[in-house]
Amino acid sequence: MTSVSPAARRALAVGLTLAACLMSSPVLATAAEVPAQDRGGTGLDRYYRQHLAWGSCIKGPDDTAGRDLDQAGVQCADVTVPLDYADPRGRTLTVAVSRLKATDARHRIGTILLNNGGPGGPALQSPPQARASMKDVGARYDVVGFDPRFIGRSTALDCGLPVGMTWLSAGIDRAGFDRQVALQKSLADKCRAADAAVLPHITTRNTARDMDVIRGTLGERKISFLGYSYGTYLGTVYTQMFPGRHDRMVLDGAINPSDYRPRLLKGTERENEKALSDWAAWAAEHHDAYGLGRSRAEVLAAVDRIVAAAARGPLTIGAGGDAFQIDDSQVPLLLFSGIADDTPPARASFGELLSVLANAAEGRPTTVPPMLVPELRYVLRGEGEPTGAQSAVICGDVAAERDPELYWRDIERNRTAHPLFGALTNNINPCAFWDSPREEPTRVRRDVPALIVAATGDPRTTYKGSVELRKQLPSSRLVTLEGANRHALYGRYGNACVDDQVNRYLATGKLPARDRTCVKQAG
Numbered sequence: 001m002t003s004v005s006p007a008a009r010r011a012l013a014v015g016l017t018l019a020a021c022l023m024s025s026p027v028l029a030t031a032a033e034v035p036a037q038d039r040g041g042t043g044l045d046r047y048y049r050q051h052l053a054w055g056s057c058i059k060g061p062d063d064t065a066g067r068d069l070d071q072a073g074v075q076c077a078d079v080t081v082p083l084d085y086a087d088p089r090g091r092t093l094t095v096a097v098s099r100l101k102a103t104d105a106r107h108r109i110g111t112i113l114l115n116n117g118g119p120g121g122p123a124l125q126s127p128p129q130a131r132a133s134m135k136d137v138g139a140r141y142d143v144v145g146f147d148p149r150f151i152g153r154s155t156a157l158d159c160g161l162p163v164g165m166t167w168l169s170a171g172i173d174r175a176g177f178d179r180q181v182a183l184q185k186s187l188a189d190k191c192r193a194a195d196a197a198v199l200p201h202i203t204t205r206n207t208a209r210d211m212d213v214i215r216g217t218l219g220e221r222k223i224s225f226l227g228y229s230y231g232t233y234l235g236t237v238y239t240q241m242f243p244g245r246h247d248r249m250v251l252d253g254a255i256n257p258s259d260y261r262p263r264l265l266k267g268t269e270r271e272n273e274k275a276l277s278d279w280a281a282w283a284a285e286h287h288d289a290y291g292l293g294r295s296r297a298e299v300l301a302a303v304d305r306i307v308a309a310a311a312r313g314p315l316t317i318g319a320g321g322d323a324f325q326i327d328d329s330q331v332p333l334l335l336f337s338g339i340a341d342d343t344p345p346a347r348a349s350f351g352e353l354l355s356v357l358a359n360a361a362e363g364r365p366t367t368v369p370p371m372l373v374p375e376l377r378y379v380l381r382g383e384g385e386p387t388g389a390q391s392a393v394i395c396g397d398v399a400a401e402r403d404p405e406l407y408w409r410d411i412e413r414n415r416t417a418h419p420l421f422g423a424l425t426n427n428i429n430p431c432a433f434w435d436s437p438r439e440e441p442t443r444v445r446r447d448v449p450a451l452i453v454a455a456t457g458d459p460r461t462t463y464k465g466s467v468e469l470r471k472q473l474p475s476s477r478l479v480t481l482e483g484a485n486r487h488a489l490y491g492r493y494g495n496a497c498v499d500d501q502v503n504r505y506l507a508t509g510k511l512p513a514r515d516r517t518c519v520k521q522a523g
Contacts, residue, residue, distance in 0.1 A: 043088035048216035052077040057098060057124075059153070065125055072128040074100045079217055081149070081210045083201050091197075093155035095210050097146040100127035104139040110247055111142040111220050112506070113211060117229025117253075117488070119264075120390035122152035130226060133491025133499065137507040141224070146214060148207045150198065150389045157198060159191040159388025164378035166391050167265065169332040169424040170411050172311045176328060177411065181404045181428055188395075188433035191388045200438050202389065203396035204260075208238040215245060224248040224506070228488045229461050230393075232452075233260055236469065237442045239450075248509055249450035250502055252490050253461045256468040257444050262400040262431035265336075266410075269418040269425055271459040275339040275485040276303070276420075278457075282347050283354070290351040292358060302358050307331050307420065309361035317360045318368040324376050331357070332424040333379070340460050340487040343494075391430045397441045400431035407432070449475040451505045451512075453498060457485035470515070477511045483520040495521060 057076035058066035069076065078094040102108045114123040114130055123145040130145075131138040150157040166187055170177040191199060211234075215223045224247040227235040232251035239246050259267070280299035283292050293299040309315060311328040318324055326334070334357070338350035349371070356366045368376065377383040401407070407428040414422030450473055454466035463480075470478040479501045486493050490502045497518030505511060 044082075044085070044213075047079075047081055047088070047213050050080060050217055052079065052097075052217050054099065069098060069125065069128070072100065074098050074127050076124070076153075079146075079210070079214055081213050083198060085206065085209050093149060093198075095146055095149055095155075095214070096124050096153035097144060097214060098124045098127055099145075100131055100143045102140055102142050107140050108142075109137075109140045109506075109509075110222065110224060111144055111215075111218055112224040112226055112248070113214065114143065114145045115148070115225070115227040115231030115234050117227070117231045118151075118390060119230040119393040120148065120151050121230070122147040124153055130491065134506060135499075135503055137503050140507070142218070144214070144218070146211075148393075149210055150202055150392065156386050157191075157195060157202070157389045157392065158386035159187070159194045159391075161187055161190055161382045161387035163187075163380060164382045164385065164387055165333065166429050167333055167336075167424065168329040168427060170407075170427045171328040171423060174408070176311075177404075177408055177423075177428075180329065184428050184430050185433045187388075187391065188430040191392065191430070192435075194388065199392055200396070200435060202392035203437065203439065204234055204237050204393070205241065205397070205439055205442060207234060207393075208241050211238055212242050212245060221245070222247040224250075226250045226252070226490070228252045228490075230255065232461070232469070233257060235450075236444065236448070236473075239448045240442050240444060240446055243446050246448070248506055249448060250453065250490065250505070251450050251466075251469070252453040253458055253488050254452050254454060254466040254469045255461050256465040257442065257472070258468070259465060260441065261398045262394055262429060263426065264394065265425040267425070268459060268462055269414065269421045271457065271462045271485075272336060272339060272421050272425075273418065275342070275457060275459040276300070276335065278342065278485055279339055279347055279350065282342075283351050286348075286351065289348075290355040292351070292354060303335065303354070303420075306354070306357045306361045315357060315360040317356050317366045318373075319365070322368055322373050322377075324368070324380055326357070326360075326380070330380060332420060336421065336424060336459075337379070339485065340458075342457075342485040394429070395431035395434040397437055399436045400429070400434065402432055404428055404432070444472045447475045448473045449511055450477075451502060452476055452478045453481075453489050453502065454478065455481040455484040455486045455489055455493075457483065458487050459485060460487040475511075478515045479512075480515070480517045481520060482517060 054075040054077045057069035076098045079097055080092050081095055082088045083091040083093055114126045116123045124147045126145040127143040131143050147154040170180050222245055225235045232254040235249055235251055236257050281296040283290055283299045284295050287294045292302045310331045314325040314327040352369045359366045378385055410426040411423050414426055452466050452470055454463050456463045470476055481489055481495055481498055489498050501516055
């Protein structure tokens, strides 16, 4: 969720981040031949008809990510789209796209578009990984990644925020919550000051419209789609807005569209507690490496001591320019960020961080593992990348509650049952101070034969969200992985059963006859 680019590290932090019309071969058309009704309506023709200048992905002499894409055979281009689809002659912006063309042209199926979630995650860099995940069928697709509007290499938004992630905890008391209210309001104000005119147009519906422009510029009547996490919501919205323009849809770690709202994490407390408890059992078996305790209970007690120490005063980890001050609003975020992957390497990385925090809680000097430094710089300080676009996406679709007292009551109600995560998942965020969305959120009213993939222990987009989406899309099928505390499965987790089900669908266009269950592999 490999040497990792700064953008990919952010996605990892968020994860540490949603009647059959299938065809064996899509009907293709040039952009100029696409009927007017498929080009989105009067005034948008020039966007759907534009010619893309495919070329090198390298943006400068230090662009190692672009160089890696070039070496993998990927080409890049910019797609021009309107800022406001209701005013197609007004301000425009660019959406960065990348393409790894099909190598088996004789058996080509079509184009598959990628979204990694986030919200606000980039996917320009993803075609090589996706092609590898697709195995033999990958050669039959043009694999296309894109950075959504105002993300990555697309037209940028940078609010200059002092933090990279705004999902913070309210801490242990009212004073901590009041500090959060002031901070979150200041973050919203900074984004409004940076470019208030663009904020109303950073929405899932507009990103879906951008996807359809991409489809048109590629000359495709239909596109397939692979979306993770928030990407499942984006993909679902696309199917509802543009029926008949999608082919094979893979939705991994799905969000129930009815639940999409500014407090995306609310309701995930139990799954996160389970994931933390399972990690604690693993850490107890590796006490000699991390020194956190020899039983699950001892490790969880060490976590509680870290939280309590941070509440008394910020913990200092690292030294010099890489010294970080971490308080009780940030510790739950770091815990939350580390438990969405139960593979041994991810658990070991989380163990290193917890060991550092435990030493800091005891007042001992610490050294931050070098691999974690860039992530901490971004998450805690907002350094290394533009900030604010993720908040804009989260705030853009559904109006948030405005009254801070409502958030405080929710936090207090959740403290007893969920003392660690309740003040994080129920906390106020910048959306409480954002302007109200201009469009109503998308509702699912059309059936879609999608393949939904989910793990029972997913602590981010919980399993019940995938089950609910399956109910809303009766023609869909659900592939369940039992026993994994993991967010994002296909091609990333290494479960052969899951990967085979997805690749069979991508190859044939045929969904399984019934929902399928896979089991977590040992090791």
